[in-house]
Amino acid sequence: MTPWKTKITCRELPFKKPARTSRGEYRSRIVWYVETTQTDVPHRHGIGECAPLPNLSCDAVPDYASRLRAACARFEDSGEVDTESLRTQPSILFGLETAVRHAMSGSFALWPTPFSRGEAGIPINGLIWMADAAEMARQIEDKLTQGFRCLKLKIGAIDFDDELALLTGIRRRFSRDRVVLRVDANGAFSVAEAMEKLERLAELDIHSIEQPIRAGQWRAMEKLAANAPLPIALDEELIGVHAVTQKEELLDTVHPRFIVLKPSLHGGMRGCAEWIALAEARGIGWWVTSALESNIGLNAIAQWTASLNVNAALPQGLGAGTLFTGNVPMPLSVENGRLWFDPARLPDA
Numbered sequence: 001m002t003p004w005k006t007k008i009t010c011r012e013l014p015f016k017k018p019a020r021t022s023r024g025e026y027r028s029r030i031v032w033y034v035e036t037t038q039t040d041v042p043h044r045h046g047i048g049e050c051a052p053l054p055n056l057s058c059d060a061v062p063d064y065a066s067r068l069r070a071a072c073a074r075f076e077d078s079g080e081v082d083t084e085s086l087r088t089q090p091s092i093l094f095g096l097e098t099a100v101r102h103a104m105s106g107s108f109a110l111w112p113t114p115f116s117r118g119e120a121g122i123p124i125n126g127l128i129w130m131a132d133a134a135e136m137a138r139q140i141e142d143k144l145t146q147g148f149r150c151l152k153l154k155i156g157a158i159d160f161d162d163e164l165a166l167l168t169g170i171r172r173r174f175s176r177d178r179v180v181l182r183v184d185a186n187g188a189f190s191v192a193e194a195m196e197k198l199e200r201l202a203e204l205d206i207h208s209i210e211q212p213i214r215a216g217q218w219r220a221m222e223k224l225a226a227n228a229p230l231p232i233a234l235d236e237e238l239i240g241v242h243a244v245t246q247k248e249e250l251l252d253t254v255h256p257r258f259i260v261l262k263p264s265l266h267g268g269m270r271g272c273a274e275w276i277a278l279a280e281a282r283g284i285g286w287w288v289t290s291a292l293e294s295n296i297g298l299n300a301i302a303q304w305t306a307s308l309n310v311n312a313a314l315p316q317g318l319g320a321g322t323l324f325t326g327n328v329p330m331p332l333s334v335e336n337g338r339l340w341f342d343p344a345r346l347p348d349a
Contacts, residue, residue, distance in 0.1 A: 006072040046103030049297035050095030093268035115306035121338025147336035156188025176205035187214040202229035231257035289317030295330035
């Protein structure tokens with residue numbers, strides 16, 4: 001008998017409000033939960049989330065469920081997560097990594113950190129979802145009232161002048177020392193228009209822009225990173241770049257100021273740790289972001305992020321699990337721009 005058994009459960013989670021990006025709109029999402037049980041150790045049980053994003057994740061394929069079953073079968077046979085064979089299937093790798101970590105720790109407090117003990121919160125940015133100008137303005141006011149001092153606006157879906165007006169309104173009220181502004185274009189700008197738009201954004205003391213042009217245009221991105229008047233962060237550009245040599249080539253070609261890491265998209269926790277090591281060796285900054293996971297995945301990302309001794313000067317991109325109806329309960333909350341974990345309210349492990 002092998003030491004591990006797995007169980008897979010598929011669920012569809014409706015969004016409370018449609019999540020809009022420049023790539024389209026999400027109204028619900030499919031997630032697969034992988035439960036792992038170590039059969040020769042009583043009560044050693046873990047759960048992880050596998051949640052590829054349609055039209056974005058490199059492993060969001062029609063036969064995803066069968067690939068997940070095959071990965072779980074290999075895990076049962078070997079008793080180990082084969083990180084090398086799962087490099088090209090990051091959401092599956094992340095789910096299995098999380099499930100095993102949960103089982104071995106015996107708690108949703110996956111690593112012993114001040115965050116998991118409820119002693120410290122993780123600084124995060126307040127995310128402003130794409131909408132019409134009035135709704136985005138309402139979101140901005142809500143985040144400022146809630147105490148956020150770093151706002152991230154998704155741009156590229158409405159008129160650029162309207163987006164500039166929203167950013168200008170914030171900057172007139174708050175200097176960059178009081179409110180940090182990030183923007184995420186999700187590749188919405190064309191190469192021809194990108195520099196002009198970046199110059200206009202730079203006038204507003206923008207901290208950084210994520211993925212101004214579509215991924216895969218390394219030379220064009222290299223020119224922007226070298227000449228743009230504000231820092232460029234890579235996000236979608238990292239998707240599908242699996243081998244260490246490929247990662248080195250990308251960073252050495254583009255020379256971004258930052259990279260934005262999402263374990264479900266960028267190689268699981270193992271793959272993201274590689275990205276971090278390569279970035280730090282080159283003086284490139286980084287932060288971690290969730291990718292519309294439910295609370296199981298979000299908690300795992302937050303717990304892992306806290307274990308990295310993150311730089312408090314760079315807020316992370318983590319929420320509080322309020323996107324979905326029917327979400328899994330987890331003791332996560334946001335107070336004054338920080339994500340908190342309350343171990344006293346932990347559900348059964």
